[in-house]
Amino acid sequence: MTDQIVMFAMKQSSWGQRRPIQWVPLELQISNMRMKNVNIIRKEDLRNVDMLNGDLALSEPMLNDFLQVKHSLGELIYYHLPGLDKFVIIHPLSLVNILRSFVTDEQFFPVDQNLNSILQNLIKTGIINKTDLLQLWQQDHFHQYMQNDSSKEFVILLLQHLDILINLKRSKQTHVYLVPCVIKTVRPSNFHYVENQKENTICMRYTIARHSIPTSLAYQIVGALTCTWPLKYEDKQPYLYHKAAWFNVSDENELRIWIEGNHIIVMLTNDLALLYVMDVAASVQNVLQRILSRPFCSIITALEQISQKKYQSCTMEVGVPCGHNVCYTSLQNVIMNEKWICGQKMNHDTRYLRYWVFSKGKNNVVST
Numbered sequence: 001m002t003d004q005i006v007m008f009a010m011k012q013s014s015w016g017q018r019r020p021i022q023w024v025p026l027e028l029q030i031s032n033m034r035m036k037n038v039n040i041i042r043k044e045d046l047r048n049v050d051m052l053n054g055d056l057a058l059s060e061p062m063l064n065d066f067l068q069v070k071h072s073l074g075e076l077i078y079y080h081l082p083g084l085d086k087f088v089i090i091h092p093l094s095l096v097n098i099l100r101s102f103v104t105d106e107q108f109f110p111v112d113q114n115l116n117s118i119l120q121n122l123i124k125t126g127i128i129n130k131t132d133l134l135q136l137w138q139q140d141h142f143h144q145y146m147q148n149d150s151s152k153e154f155v156i157l158l159l160q161h162l163d164i165l166i167n168l169k170r171s172k173q174t175h176v177y178l179v180p181c182v183i184k185t186v187r188p189s190n191f192h193y194v195e196n197q198k199e200n201t202i203c204m205r206y207t208i209a210r211h212s213i214p215t216s217l218a219y220q221i222v223g224a225l226t227c228t229w230p231l232k233y234e235d236k237q238p239y240l241y242h243k244a245a246w247f248n249v250s251d252e253n254e255l256r257i258w259i260e261g262n263h264i265i266v267m268l269t270n271d272l273a274l275l276y277v278m279d280v281a282a283s284v285q286n287v288l289q290r291i292l293s294r295p296f297c298s299i300i301t302a303l304e305q306i307s308q309k310k311y312q313s314c315t316m317e318v319g320v321p322c323g324h325n326v327c328y329t330s331l332q333n334v335i336m337n338e339k340w341i342c343g344q345k346m347n348h349d350t351r352y353l354r355y356w357v358f359s360k361g362k363n364n365v366v367s368t
């Protein structure tokens, strides 16, 4: 029995790590709460519990350190960020169970017709409104995790912080969320076809120096773009697919984006002529660059630490439809030359490709 307890203790993430003696009473109190099925607790309530420890009670900075170290060990969930620092999830598994309320397989959908149709609509469109989400959380078995409105508001904020829910700020309806991870529909095979619009289309491709773009990062990209531009719709159905989306940037300009392997590919088409895409292209590139810099930086830093090698974070190329494919070239080539001859011996004009980085009026590079 003793051996088993020692073995169990050694498997714990905090085994062998030195920690302040003052942490011990609060650790025991949290452990007791877990046994009593307390899952999410207000930080203020946790502080009040800790105050009972008299001389061993933690000061506010010490309590923050305690929570952040425990978070890093995976023992609880606590983000010391405005809006998120009011609650502590002392049982991390409860977040997984909350997620199951809407990220779940059809066979586990509730029998209740109303709740069932909410989930059916979610997997069809990838979108859920807050009222429907709260209805799902009214089911009895979710009450143990979120017992009041403030804990539900906290979980919604946390899910947004984790990019599981994307707040569609562009929507006229308030509190509408995109849930990229539930979108399973594969983009149609003709998603990137531009047969009749080859002359009106320019492309851009980002390539990351690893074999594939992590799914979570793909969700972040699609989610962030969906906040920026309105999706294209047909029969009330958004053009939203697994790692791909189609946007109506403006009346004449359509933007397609898809993530394939280690590439992020963007296609911009103007209904009339490429002459009119200058400002739109520059703003598309600008927004994408801004979106990509944050997650790419963290991934590349992690890769560099693991391999102790320096990676170029990501490369950007621009291109034009050519035959059934797209011919890409470097931005530098486009800026330096009026034309370039591709692998198919075709002569491509570089004029409109500069629009990705030049904006009207400024006549200078927006960003690269």
Ligand SMILES: [Zn+2]
Binding pocket: 321, 322, 327, 342, 343, 344, 345, 346, 348
């Ligand atoms: Zn070509």
